Amino acid sequence: MSRVINFSAGPSSIPLEVLQTAQAEFLDYKGCGCSIIEISHRTPIFEEVLFSARDKVKSLYGFGDEYDVLFLQGGATLQFAQVPMNLYNGGVAQYVNTGVWTTKAIKDAKILGINYEVVASSEETKFDRIPKDIKFSDDADYLYICSNNTIYGTQYKEYPKCKCPLVVDSSSDLFAREIDISNIGLFYGGIQKNGGPAGVTLVVVRKDLLDRVGANVPSILRYKTQAEADSMSNTPNTFGIYMLNLTLDWVIKQGGLASINEKNEKKAHLLYSYIDGSNGFYKGHAQDDSRSLMNVSFNILSKELEMKFVKEASEAGMIGLKGHRHLGGIRASLYNAITYENVETLVDFMKEFARKNG
Structure with missing residues (x-):
């Protein structure tokens, strides 16, 4: 399956x-x-x-x-x-x-x-x-x-x-x-x-x-x-x-809400850390002290690249990454069912996308 x-x-x-x-x-x-x-x-x-x-x-x-x-x-x-x-x-x-x-x-x-x-x-x-x-x-x-x-x-x-x-x-x-x-x-x-x-x-x-x-x-x-x-x-x-x-x-x-939160913090840290270290190719929307562990909203250098990102991510087996119409850009929702390995897969894709399009 x-x-x-x-x-x-x-x-x-x-x-x-x-x-x-x-x-x-x-x-x-x-x-x-x-x-x-x-x-x-x-x-x-x-x-x-x-x-x-x-x-x-x-x-x-x-x-x-x-x-x-x-x-x-x-x-x-x-x-x-x-x-x-x-x-x-x-x-x-x-x-x-x-x-x-x-x-x-x-x-x-x-x-x-x-x-x-x-x-x-x-x-x-x-x-x-x-x-x-x-x-x-x-x-x-x-x-x-x-x-x-x-x-x-x-x-x-x-x-x-x-x-x-x-x-x-x-x-x-x-x-x-x-x-x-x-x-x-x-x-x-x-x-x-x-x-x-x-x-x-x-x-x-x-x-x-x-x-x-x-x-x-x-x-x-x-x-x-x-x-x-x-x-x-x-x-x-x-x-x-x-x-x-x-x-x-x-x-x-899973260990209850405290354990779930610990896992969510690790997932979000992985993604935010890569965004912050991408030399401006990816840029987060929320200020650092207000960042959500659930929804990571960010932009790429151009709308054309954002459209390309969503399309290629879908082809690679990752869906739902298009940002909301009010903000645009990209949004990755890291809800409880998303695993750390899932986020690793996304970050690996983002690295390769930046390498090819940066």
Whole structure:
């Protein structure tokens, strides 16, 4: 079997071991005589899968009983509106703008007519950094950040400290490192980077915030509705949750989030070190102290060479390296399923490409 190396930003690589387990169980899940995708969510068989995934999320991150873990649909994008619908409490919501996804979240806050303010932004430098001096209010209804920015290749090394509830869009670094949860009010992300296939949005919400929701918010968009129904107020993405559960088993088998982070640091260091030492042939976008371990965005000397790079890399068995349309260039996403050897293969290709085209 010949498989390409998938550097796509998402949906992205799923560990081969996980895919093989799903393949083996696909027609007959644990001897029940049917596929997991055919099993009703209202059965003990599926509930065991859902509760297992929920418990693993809490255990890996250290979330206690004061939090509910929800598996929702609509993508992380729906959370841009669902967060203010549920957490805005008549005061002010504060946002840090670090790229396209926070820009969209801010836009939805404006559409909803809530009182919000952008307390820090790196837009003036084309989102090449995480703002350091964030002036926020401890009395804000919430402070909203995106922990990792797939397009621009930036990432918070530490979350902001605040007394108000911190809302974190962690779509592109879910299950990639340990985090400080001490001031987390809501933590969410689409799982399609490090948690399995597209279609499931993880939301971890502090229980005391569930009653903030206004009377005019539709029932299905209330976190409280889904929390009271164990994420099954409507039919959940059963197969996606099953795949998430398998992927979390794999994360645990790797040694948990600390071990995963150590591996990710080594992969990113290998690639960034080569980019920095390429005598300007390759140039990274993010400032050094804001560099993401998940998404490495960089440019080559010309757009023509970038197009050639993507084409030849694909022919060499490496896909998903074309940069996002907002930034262009090249982007290598080094999610959990990408191995150190995969990155070595990419760096070897980059060296040869620079030799031939420099």
